[in-house]
Amino acid sequence: MKFLDLAKVYVRSGSGGNGAVSFRREKYIEFGGPDGGDGGNGGDVWVEAVEGLNTLIDYRYQPHFFAKNGKGGAGRQRTGKGGDDIVLKVPVGTEVLDEDQETLIADLTEVGQKALLARGGNGGFGNLHFKTSTNQAPRNANPGQEGVERTLWLRLKLIADVGLLGLPNAGKSTFLSVTSNARPKIADYPFTTLHPNLGVVGVDGVEFVVADIPGLIAGAHDGKGIGDRFLGHVERCAVLLHLVDGTAEDVVEDYRVIVAELEAYGGALADKPRLTVLNKIDALDAEEVADAKAALEGTCGGPVMVMSSVARIGVTEVLRRLRAEVLPDVAEVQEAGTWRP
Secondary structure (H helix, E strand, O other): OOOOOEEEEEEEOOOOOOOOOOEOOEOOEOOOOEOOOOOOOOOOEEEEEEOOOOOOOHHHHOOEEEOOOOOOOEOOOEOOOOOOOEEEEEEOOEEEEOOOOOOEEEEEOOOOOEEEEEOOOOOOOOHHHHOOOOOOOOOOOOOOOOOOEEEEEEEEOOOOOEEEEOOOOOOHHHHHHHHOOOOOOOOOOOOOOOOOEEEEEEEOOEEEEEEEOOOOOOOHHHOOOOOOOOHHHHOOOOEEEEEEEOOOOOHHHHHHHHHHHHHHHOOOHHHOOEEEEEEOHHHOOHHHHHHHHHHHHHHHOOOOEEOEOOOOEOHHHHHHHHHHHHOHHHHHHHHHOOOOO
């Protein structure tokens, strides 16, 4: 199934049914009076987060969703049938935005969470509703209220514990393939990853979810390369894993490029906990690893870990550090020696 994280949809709620003008007409009953019923309410349009979905591809081919109109009222005080509601089923983590793509209408982060997108129109009152002591034979009724028509955007932000960041070919997909059952595309050219991938990673009996997004380049926030449109998938992560290619000509500049893109993206993404790891150390000697690590630590102002996904060097240590950030309570229990998988 093709991955799609942004879709434009058109929704319209149902219009209410018209009220009826009717009078009771039965043999041997004089002055029967008005008995016109109310119209039925129009159907609502809802959105609901469900299990088993991880893409919005269905809304690429079916973008129009119209709820049913309510039926008109009838004589003998009969109310018209209400229109059926319609529910848009979306993956967990979907945001619903207004037509301007900025106004947030709903953020569905849990299974079963629902939000009303367009309320159906009320049914009109029949002439029975207007009967009074001074107007015992009203000949007027209300029309049904029109439905609401809206143009909306659905934007999916994956739910993951750890988000992978780095330049193209920094080793993100390799790390995900080594530590989980995910099988992202891996090649020796840039932008091998064209859409986000999720993998379930386990260490010491504890599992958490890692999201791999396409690599960033300088100017991604201006649309260069694939752009920064996939950064939204790591906004919900508890910690970011920043991989730096140890074989690059200038590891410090590579680090600064990614940090600058996070800051240009805005929001709280640049302030999230971030673990910096020097990758591909199997292609370097001990002196080169030490120099590159010292340069990165001087730039980021914190500790830098070293790793090689291909050679399985330092991978477990990185996973344990991530686990401590994602599940600090579990880490504390394990250190106390009372936790069991």
